[in-house]
Amino acid sequence: MAKHWVVATCVAAGALAPAYLAARPASGTGYELAGHIAGPDGGWDYATVDPTTGTLYVAHGDAITTVDLASRAVNPVLAPAHHAHQVLRIPGKTELFETDGDTGTTRFVDIATGKVNAEVATGKKPDGGFYDKATDQVVVMNAADGTVSLIDPASHKVTGIIEVGGGLEFGVPDGKGGAYVNVEDRNVVVAIDLKARKVVKTIALTGCEGPTGLALVGGGTRLISACANDVAVVTDPKAGKVVATLAIGADPDAVIVDEARHRAFIPNGGSGTLSVLDIAKPAAIRVIGTVKTQIGAKTGAVDPRDGRVYLPTATLARPEPGAKRGKPVPGTFKVLVVAPTAS
Template identity: 35%
Template sequence: MRLKNLVYCLPLAVCTILPFAHAQPGPYAVIDRWTIGGEGGWDYLTMDSVAHLLYVTHGTRVEVIDTKTGKSVGAITGLKGTHGVALDSDGKYGYISEGAGNNVVVFDRKSFAKVESIPAGTNPDGIIFEPVTKTVWAFNGKSSDATVIDTAAMKVIGTVKLSGKPEFPQVDGKGTVFVNIESKNSIVRLDAKSLKVAAEWPLTGCESPSGLTMDTVGRRLFSVCDEKVMSVTDADSGKILKLVPVGDGPDAARYDAVNHLAFSSNGEGTLTVVDTSTSDYKVIQTLPTQKSARTMAMDTSTDTIYLAAAVMGPKPAATAENPRPRATVTPGSFTILVVGRK
């Protein structure tokens, strides 16, 4: 096996990332690294550009980081495994998908205090706020459905059955919710007002779609998939417009409407930057990051991307209960990588 990058780790988990041999030059670079530390794995990151706060799900807690300083300003703790954070449009509440607790935990965005725990389906994972109906949609990985919460009443108003295991959702700001169905290699369009599935489209050539982002003006969806692919889909017809090569192990996608760029964060340790301004969908940069940096958030107001990563140890042996175990995280090594323009 040829190694494209190497990670050298010194005591206290200080690492130097050596560049990929075939990395493409481009406009972005890793400009900073913030050591968060602690233990356990992580999942999605959510950016509040107005408040300059980054929410990072991290094991049994959600870290809250001031992006002006890179320092922690608080945390929501005492949770049973976290996946994602959704933010309302009023700047008042946040909503955490508490996977192991089968709940959506509501917190105050000023004090970071927990204010409510709302039962969801089994293992809520991807979560998003829909602004037209002012609802939160929690997508439940093990029960293959979506729990819909009225944010005014803080109660469940419906459950929408899905065809398979959902992954990351997106909204178009007009009352439609989209979500990747990982186990069916498809994407579902949901009507937020009727709480019904409006359409389901196959993502041919896209195995196990996970991360999803949207160009709401151009009406395009970008799904990142196994087999090193980003699928570009017409959000109205479901037609696949392009399959774009990305790095290995992608798990998150983001879209920059100002610069017309789509991003894929890849667990192999790269960030793929795609020019979406033409039908060619040319990859303009493959940026070396850090192995395991598979999830990200973007602050479009500053053209900054935040990636979560850690030094990974060995994988435990597979068991019947856990046939695909993840590698262990080296304690104290959890880090946020800051990517910006050179």
């Protein structure tokens, strides 16, 4: 996430014309805005759901905020932060990690007490991050210096650095010891080998300007990148080319996947909409409609247990001169709840 609110050789562009440009769809998605959960003031970036505890984690500016999804009880400050970007529970452990943009560190926090067990220097403005099961590493994208940091979650030590270059955004593991990362200012997605610690492929995202959110779907056969020019591009990573371009909304910053229900969601903060994608057929991923949400809702998370989508947002004031978006109005922060409609 290059903006705080709450993934070698380039291929010739001419060879990567999108297979089609989908028309902007009408509503009728099987999802509806079902309410909201009020929370404390502050900015926001990524959010994640831990289905084992039923907890929503929000990277909430100067704090990690949690929500018990059963009771909707909010803990405003599980732990303090400094321009938090990513917050994610490490599977099988009692810790989460948080990327701390202002301090250039990745912090490991006890999920029960909020105690900061370690602060690990990673790079300039660490942003997106994920846990890679195949290599048992926490992987962090450093947006301001173009590097990817690899951290051993047991020792809390950096075990390697991968030089990528550019403004790194979100990244996703491939489950085999590799990963893909969007590079926002180069309009590409790079494939990296986490074991060999090197870039192995660069794919031009033809028709995509400013890729931010990223997801790997279809058993690893398709990548979905959310782009700042109101489209999402679908890439075949094996072939190394864009295979579809989908019309979405303005200012997206995440791609959220619900594999069990064959759906992906792209929250569009600039237009206040949630694009709903059918991903059941990897060769024919399509937008099936939109849900009206709220201006500013550009990131979020899905609860795989029931398919509910949670989107942090707030009422935004008029932007100051030169600013891309307005500041959140005090007393208006909330997490929107988008739920599957009854069949």
